[in-house]
Amino acid sequence: MVGSSNDFSPDSSGNQPKPDIWLCHQAGSAPGVAPDWLTFDERERLSGLSPARAAEFLTSRWLIRQALSRASAVQPGQCWPVQGRAIESASPPGWHLSLSHSNGLSACGTQYGSALGVDIEPSKRHPQWQKVVKRWFSPVEQEWLFQEDDPHAFLWAWTLKEAWLKATGRGIAGNLQTLEVRRNFELYGDQPDDYWQACAFYTEGFLCTLVFRQTESHQVGSWPAITLLEPPSEGYSLSAAESLDTHWEPMFQRRIRLKR
Incomplete structure (x- = not known):
């Protein structure tokens, strides 16, 4: 199945909106003067960044505002x-956010009232993946990944772990094995409820993976709304961005069960 960003719009399952993923490509370099829509905290952070990191930071902060605007009207x-x-979100309140950016593409996940995490990686990025698996993955994961010997399978597992840690509010150090990815992408985490889900898809030459928590009434099977926005203007104007057409290819959707 292949979808288009124009095929989907935010909707609800039960009483809780499903998550949305908003994408945009980075536009050039950061302007010489910081945009006036940045908060004081954001201005302080921007002032200490290199030119390349400043453009990435501005793009992600611009995307947050566009995503919240679209999601909340x-x-x-x-x-x-x-x-x-x-x-x-600070304004409007109640929205959970997750950011990821890589090689000029930024992603922002939004969901009202419940946590989520998103991670993107170029679909061809997998240098020395065996060393990463040996050092950071569980024995169960090492066994099947080395048997498969497929760098794409590693990338799926890695982005799942990254998105999981973002969704559960933890860093990488000491936490990569709190989600175990087993053969056929059976997923087992350390959270005490059974409301966590994960999905992954390819778009714009990237693998995008989302982990999110929803209430028991939500049924696995519906995909998040996926929208590619036009890049910010040279001056990072905050006027509403138009949607662009993008095609995406779903890879898998799974419930994350409690690891025992």
Whole structure:
């Protein structure tokens, strides 16, 4: 099955909206003057970044506002994240956020009232993946990944772990094995409920993986809304961005069960 970003719009399953994923490509370099829509905290962080990192940071902060605006029907200028890590919205309140960026593409996941994590990687990125598996993966994961000897399978497993750690609010150090990816992508985590889900798809030459938590009423099977937005303008104007057509290829969707 192949989808288009124009085939989907945010909807609800039960009483809880399903997550959305918003994508955009980075536009050139950062302007010489910081946009006036940045918060004080964001301006402080921007001032300490290299030119390349500044453009990446601005793109992600611009995308947050566009994503919140589309998801909540509030103007982009009235949307901003909490200080520090952009894991929730400050205005409008109640939205959970997750950011990922790689090789000029940025992704922002949004979901109202419940946690989520998103990770993107170029679909051809898998240098020395065996060393990563030996050092950080569980014996069960090492066994089947080395038997498969497929760098794409490693990339799927790696992005699942990254998205899981973002969704559960933890860093990589000491936590990569809190989600175990078994053969055929059976997923087992350390969270005490059974409401966690994961899905992965290819788009724009990238693998995008989403982990999210929803209530018991949500049924596995519906995919998140996936929207590619036009890149920000040279001056990073906050006017509403138009949607662009993008095709995506779903890979898998799984429930994450409690590891025993």
